[in-house]
Amino acid sequence: MSRHQAYRNYDYENDLDEYAGDDYSDEEEELSPEDRAQMDAGIAEIRAALGSASSKVTTKQIEDALWHYYYDVDKSIAYLMSNYIVPSPSSTAKSATPKKSKTGGTQELVVAEPYEQKSTQRFSFADFFHDMPWLDIPKDRETVFVEPVQPRGGLLGGASAPGKMSKLQALAAARKKKADGQKSDEKLVQKTTREMASLSLSQTSSGTAKADIKTSSTAIGSGNTPAPQGLDGVTEEKHIDINQSKSREQQKPTQSSDQLYGTNIAVTKQTVDTIPQGVAGYDEPATPSAFAQALLGPAHSSASLGPRNQYLFPYMSFTPSVADAFSEPSPDDVVLTAQSKASNKKLAASTSKKKGGADVKGDAVTDGIKTLKVDDTPLPKSKNLDVLGEFERSKSKKSASFVVVGHVDAGKSTLMGRLLLDLNVVDQRTIQRYRKEAENIGKSSFALAWVLDQRSEERSRGVTIDIATNKFETENTSFTILDAPGHRDFIPNMIAGASQADFAILVVDATTGAFEAGLKGQTREHSLLLRSMGVSRIIVAINKLDTVEWSQERFDEISQQVSGFLSATGFQLKNVSFVPVSGLHGDNMVKRSSEPTASWYTGKTLIEELESSEPMTRALDKPLRMTISEVFRSAQSPLTISGRIDAGSLQTGDALLVQPSGEKAYVKSLELDSEPVDWAVAGQNIVIHLSNIDPIHVRVGDIICDLKQPIGCIDTFTVKVLAFDILMPMQVDVHRGRLHAAGQIVEIPALLDKIKGTELKKKPKIVKPASVARVRVKMGTKVPLEAGQRVVLRSGGETVAAGLLE
Numbered sequence: 152m153s154r155h156q157a158y159r160n161y162d163y164e165n166d167l168d169e170y171a172g173d174d175y176s177d178e179e180e181e182l183s184p185e186d187r188a189q190m191d192a193g194i195a196e197i198r199a200a201l202g203s204a205s206s207k208v209t210t211k212q213i214e215d216a217l218w219h220y221y222y223d224v225d226k227s228i229a230y231l232m233s234n235y236i237v238p239s240p241s242s243t244a245k246s247a248t249p250k251k252s253k254t255g256g257t258q259e260l261v262v263a264e265p266y267e268q269k270s271t272q273r274f275s276f277a278d279f280f281h282d283m284p285w286l287d288i289p290k291d292r293e294t295v296f297v298e299p300v301q302p303r304g305g306l307l308g309g310a311s312a313p314g315k316m317s318k319l320q321a322l323a324a325a326r327k328k329k330a331d332g333q334k335s336d337e338k339l340v341q342k343t344t345r346e347m348a349s350l351s352l353s354q355t356s357s358g359t360a361k362a363d364i365k366t367s368s369t370a371i372g373s374g375n376t377p378a379p380q381g382l383d384g385v386t387e388e389k390h391i392d393i394n395q396s397k398s399r400e401q402q403k404p405t406q407s408s409d410q411l412y413g414t415n416i417a418v419t420k421q422t423v424d425t426i427p428q429g430v431a432g433y434d435e436p437a438t439p440s441a442f443a444q445a446l447l448g449p450a451h452s453s454a455s456l457g458p459r460n461q462y463l464f465p466y467m468s469f470t471p472s473v474a475d476a477f478s479e480p481s482p483d484d485v486v487l488t489a490q491s492k493a494s495n496k497k498l499a500a501s502t503s504k505k506k507g508g509a510d511v512k513g514d515a516v517t518d519g520i521k522t523l524k525v526d527d528t529p530l531p532k533s534k535n536l537d538v539l540g541e542f543e544r545s546k547s548k549k550s551a552s553f554v555v556v557g558h559v560d561a562g563k564s565t566l567m568g569r570l571l572l573d574l575n576v577v578d579q580r581t582i583q584r585y586r587k588e589a590e591n592i593g594k595s596s597f598a599l600a601w602v603l604d605q606r607s608e609e610r611s612r613g614v615t616i617d618i619a620t621n622k623f624e625t626e627n628t629s630f631t632i633l634d635a636p637g638h639r640d641f642i643p644n645m646i647a648g649a650s651q652a653d654f655a656i657l658v659v660d661a662t663t664g665a666f667e668a669g670l671k672g673q674t675r676e677h678s679l680l681l682r683s684m685g686v687s688r689i690i691v692a693i694n695k696l697d698t699v700e701w702s703q704e705r706f707d708e709i710s711q712q713v714s715g716f717l718s719a720t721g722f723q724l725k726n727v728s729f730v731p732v733s734g735l736h737g738d739n740m741v742k743r744s745s746e747p748t749a750s751w752y753t754g755k756t757l758i759e760e761l762e763s764s765e766p767m768t769r770a771l772d773k774p775l776r777m778t779i780s781e782v783f784r785s786a787q788s789p790l791t792i793s794g795r796i797d798a799g800s801l802q803t804g805d806a807l808l809v810q811p812s813g814e815k816a817y818v819k820s821l822e823l824d825s826e827p828v829d830w831a832v833a834g835q836n837i838v839i840h841l842s843n844i845d846p847i848h849v850r851v852g853d854i855i856c857d858l859k860q861p862i863g864c865i866d867t868f869t870v871k872v873l874a875f876d877i878l879m880p881m882q883v884d885v886h887r888g889r890l891h892a893a894g895q896i897v898e899i900p901a902l903l904d905k906i907k908g909t910e911l912k913k914k915p916k917i918v919k920p921a922s923v924a925r926v927r928v929k930m931g932t933k934v935p936l937e938a939g940q941r942v943v944l945r946s947g948g949e950t951v952a953a954g955l956l957e
């Protein structure tokens with residue numbers, strides 16, 4: 152390591168004492184070859200520079216000077232000159248005069264002598280660095296920043312010409328321009344207006360266009376139009392002016408840089424590639440920055456700073472196909488343009504109102520222009536089908552949806568998994584895979600349930616959380632399974648499932664003790680909810696009979712208790728059937744049980760019970776109503792929804808209303824059972840790809856309805872309820888399908904007779920459980936609700952009542 156390097160790495164914290172105590176001269180050492188070579192070169196250079204005066208200094212003095220000044224030849228010469236060749240009195244004095252330190256504090260003896268001459272003095276760091284300029288930079292070396300003539304345009308402001316302004320820059324500048332109010336721009340507006348009036352339409356467009364532009368200009372000039380609209384007009388007019396190659400000098404009044412910038416924007420929008428040379432503000436491009444030079448090499452030495460010596464960035468030499476990729480407006484631009492069009496439209500409407508018909512013709516024309524700008528996304532085409540006629544003629548299978556309910560762990564998901572396996576909807580290999588994966592987390596018995604429970608949380612916890620939907624077909628019917636969670640925490644999801652169902656499978660666990668626990672738990676609550684939601688047909692699957700050796704006695708006992716309970720809840724027993732099953736092993740599901748101990752049962756299998764359910768009467772000719780179950784993005788549309796059509800029908804191209812947002816949407820296309828279809832009717836679970844609507848207006852739980860006969864949005868309603876718990880004026884959550892909203896029972900107008908529905912008592916203070924009453928509910932927000940819909944009222948996590956809206 153050279154001694155200079157050693158100084159750089161010098162750890163003076165540790166070594167200062169040692170260093171100060173040493174005699175520096177003793178430290179003289181042999182120069183490294185590197186230092187020696189530098190020293191010799193420096194000596195030769197200094198001698199050459201001093202010429203004849205070099206005889207006045209010894210090689211030793213030159214060496215010392217070079218050594219002291221880190222081989223800085225200039226400094227060394229200056230030192231040698233002032234000390235040995237033409238020593239000034241001051242320099243001589245300086246050698247002995249104490250110099251004030253930079254900090255102005257301690258006085259230190261600083262001598263301008265090479266190191267070895269003061270070797271007997273105490274070492275001083277101030278001495279060592281005394282000739283360093285620190286912040287005392289000479290004036291001639293200070294950097295001077297010069298403001299660029301033009302607003303910066305290129306990379307790091309270093310591009311030599313204004314170049315293309317980015318769209319973002321253009322937008323920002325346009326906004327700034329609008330905000331500045333355009334006080335001094337009036338002259339420009341008036342002048343441009345005059346010029347516009349004299350424009351020949353044949354140069355631009357049709358006669359109508361001429362009239363439009365004039366109207367717009369007049370509005371600006373008269374000052375009746377709000378600033379933003381006026382500004383838009385100015386921008387448009389400038390475009391036209393530029394297109395006609397009018398000199399910008401001609402129309403350039405005294406402009407501030409902002410105004411000039413704003414004008415540039417208009418140019419940039421349409422004529423970025425054809426900025427005329429010599430146009431004011433474009434003919435004095437800056438030289439490339441140091442950074443740009445470092446990056447791209449030195450600029451051409453041409454004296455003229457025309458486009459020739461501007462740097463060509465790599466993208467500038469792209470093939471046209473690549474450049475074309477950016478010729479279209481970006482998605483952001485599309486959104487911004489649409490927003491500005493929308494605001495222009497509103498503005499135009501309000502302006503015409505304010506004018507009170509003073510200039511009706513002008514307004515009509517202005518409105519006409521604005522209307523032309525509105526969203527031009529093509530509307531989906533309708534085939535104008537007679538949907539109900541199509542449905543009658545179609546040989547499509549009847550469709551039915553059923554919800555699977557019951558106490559937690561009764562075996563609902565396993566039962567449905569087995570059904571899908573035995574019907575070959577799911578293959579054996581999938582079940583094997585689930586079995587392995589389930590074994591890995593110690594839940595092997597849940598493998599069949601995993602067919603329905605797809606979420607990782609459901610799988611790890613072994614409970615269903617949300618409604619799982621699945622489909623299967625038999626010879627006559629296309630079924631939709633709605634597997635509901637049994638856990639009490641997820642009752643709202645069970646309500647959502649029940650609201651979409653035509654009938655239900657109630658699963659009860661026959662295991663000793665489990666049935667009894669379930670009857671007190673969700674078996675009871677679910678049955679009540681089913682009835683309240685209008686479900687009248689119920690198949691009771693008495694499950695896990697393998698755990699009680701297929702005891703007929705146990706089956707009969709459970710059947711009896713459940714029958715009594717269901718009939719008390721309001722189900723007609725003719726609509727209730729019982730099937731002894733084992734979901735885990737598949738007994739009496741699709742095939743009859745082969746267990747000898749189960750031979751006593753000769754009734755229908757579960758699938759036979761499902762098939763024999765009566766076709767549901769559908770509200771086909773009613774106005775369209777569909778509760779949205781899912782909202783997602785698909786390959787066909789950024790906004791796709793799914794759900795069951797509760798009433799009415801629809802077809803591709805139909806206009807729909809989304810409530811509560813009140814936004815209109817169009818049916819772009821439809822899918823039924825993953826197949827594209829042209830129409831759909833009540834009772835079908837359909838996927839709708841929507842268009843001409845912003846996805847923010849559509850949420851799960853919203854209602855899609857007929858545009859002409861829409862569902863209203865209300866915040867207060869009267870409902871005839873069956874009380875599950877004590878009711879009084881209280882806070883409640885109102886559930887309707889997937890929708891739930893906070894509300895309050897504000898009044899109880901009457902207690903009603905359970906069977907006849909007649910009034911028993913007016914304005915009771917409370918309603919006891921199992922009583923029927925009319926209650927008035929107020930919600931915090933308006934939701935789409937109408938008479939005939941079923942709602943559930945919950946409070947503190949418990950279902951307290953359910954009933955029908957009056």
Ligand SMILES: Nc1nc2c(ncn2[C@@H]2O[C@H](COP(=O)(O)OP(=O)(O)OP(=O)(O)O)[C@@H](O)[C@H]2O)c(=O)[nH]1
Pocket residue numbers: 557558559560561562563564565566596597600613614615635636637638694695696697698732733734735736
């Ligand atoms: N022995 C026996 N066990 C069964 C039968 N059916 C289901 N199980 C077991 O019961 C447990 C719960 O089954 P699931 O299908 O998850 O029950 P569930 O009703 O869907 O549960 P939740 O949806 O969370 O309420 C699992 O360990 C199943 O293997 C059956 O027929 N026999």
